[in-house]
Amino acid sequence: MAAPALPQRAARPLRVGVIGGGWAGLAAAVEAVSRGHHVTLFEMAPRLGGRARALPDGVLDNGQHILIGAYRQTLEIMRRVGVDPAQVLQRLPLALVTPDGRGLRLPPGPPLATFGWAVMRRPGWSLRERLGLLGASLRWAAMRFTCPADWSVATLCESLSPRVRAELIDPLCVAALNTPADRASATVFLCVLKDALFGGAGAADLLLPRRPLSALLPEPAGDWLRRHGATLRVASRVQAVSREGHTWLVQDERFDAVVLAASATEASRLAQPLAPQWAAQTAALQYEPIVTVYLESAGSRLPLPMLQLHESDTAPAQFLFDHGALGGTPGRFAAVVSGAAPWTARGLQATGEAVQAQLLRDFPADIWRTPPSVKRVVAERRATFACTPSLQRPPVQVAPGLWAAGDYVQGPYPATLEGAVRAGIAAVHALENAPS
Known part of the structure; x- marks a missing residue:
């Protein structure tokens, strides 16, 4: 595995507190350390990983996860902490096949071309149904994979036959957004399709974990952070965050900036005295x-x-x-x-x-x-x-010097590992670019 290129060092090293040791918090901490900042990470649980980690037995996971080839920032952060994705993930061309052997199978190659090839050879659908799906896909591409914010996935796909919707769109939608198609945001659904179909060769590939989730990022990231001088405080629930002059106080430690990478519930609790409107918006998520x-x-x-x-x-x-x-x-x-x-x-x-x-x-x-x-x-x-149409997600900035990182903050992706990692990295870049 070739060593990944490290990010450029920040012009001014900061003391950064990261609250939360899930994938967003780990990505934020790794990015901040890589850029020369001094990081302390607080995690309320005894183990890192948040909702995507192994259970205490170390064998079963807290839920089955998959990645796709388009999750480039997740794959890059894994490489940075010494994990070879080829060793811990099994890469397969996208195949949505049912027990009777029917389904959509994309061969290796550019996803946009192979998608058309796979649709035309998908058994069980009429020619009209296949052409209808390809026609809709071309319309979405012509729309630059955007649509009115209030559209649901069901609205977006109403021209497709009930069979195509039931056998392809509905399973894809609930897998990507964890929200049924009649209530899911078409805007976010199209964003995922765009990255998969226009992300180059391999972007639509399935990446299935071959190891427990904790071995994919949480444990290696924790080891990497310790080796690079970060302080990790696990089993340490932060009770409050306060502003004192130009610094932030967390568990009696002072920081120049703080990243709230805890769950939305915890982040809302901590932000309530400082930014009640942000806290209320976050607490209102379903x-x-x-x-x-x-x-x-x-x-x-x-x-x-x-x-x-x-x-x-x-x-x-x-x-x-x-x-x-x-x-x-x-x-x-x-x-x-x-x-x-x-x-x-x-x-x-x-x-x-x-x-x-x-x-x-x-x-x-x-x-x-x-x-x-x-x-x-x-x-x-x-x-x-719940990734619903017209959903107003909370912004990355909570207050001056206080930033949020989580798969629920404003961004193009649904609540996925890639969404969490992107949010963590974005929070670090935002705190660096904020006025001092």
Whole structure:
């Protein structure tokens, strides 16, 4: 792995406090240290990683995640802390294939060209449906992948057939935005499509974790920060942030600038005495849950590392991952339920049982050497903000010298790892460019 180029050093080193050790806070801390600043990071949990980390057993994750090739800033920050993405992520051309073998398969190559090739060869759709999707895609490109802010994804795609929407658009939308298409922002959806289809060769590739999430960034970033002189205070919940003259006070330590990279709830609490309007806007965000059901079936293996499932009122999961095919434990599987509010309302046990029944019903009988059994059900009830049309997300600046970093702040991306990393890096650049 070639050593990544380090950012240019800042003209004036600052004392920077980073509150929150998730992917946004880690990206902010790594960027700040790389640019010559003196960093102290506070994390309320005993381990780094936020919502994208391994569970305490170190084997299962706090939810199954995927990346795509267009997540360039995430991949760059991983390389900077010594992680080779080729070793920890399995890169595959985008394939949205169902248990019956049907689906969209992009071959290697420029995504825009291969997308058209894949659509025209997608089994199960009529020629009219295929041409309709290609025509809509060309219209979106002609619109420069922008649309009115109040459009939902359902509005954007109303010209497509119900089958194309159900089999492609709806699963893509809920996977990318964790918000159902009838309530999801078309503006943000188009931004993700633009980066994937116009991001060059490999931008639409799936990058599936081959290691626990903590090994992708949180643990290596923590080690890198310590080696480069940063101070990490884990299991340390910040009670308040205050301004004293030209400096900020956090846990009796003084800083020139502070990055609020905690969850939106924590950031709102800390910002309330300093910027009540920003705090109120942040507190008003609505959330969508994600449920991951881990199952075991000894001796079983999927035809692909990831398969798309048919979601319905009785079938919760949209995607199934084969951990054995990803270098993990053979016979272990992860089923993901995005936009999971209807299922969390039924309870985690009921959700796990419904996923188990879904797998037995949707797959050929010979795929399961032993019936899949539920090992664990993990729910992240505030996994992402609800990415709805015309949503006003809070700005990066909370107050002079106080900056926010999180996947929920203003930006083009939904609540993804890339959105979090971008926000962390942007906060550091913003604090450097602010008037002293």
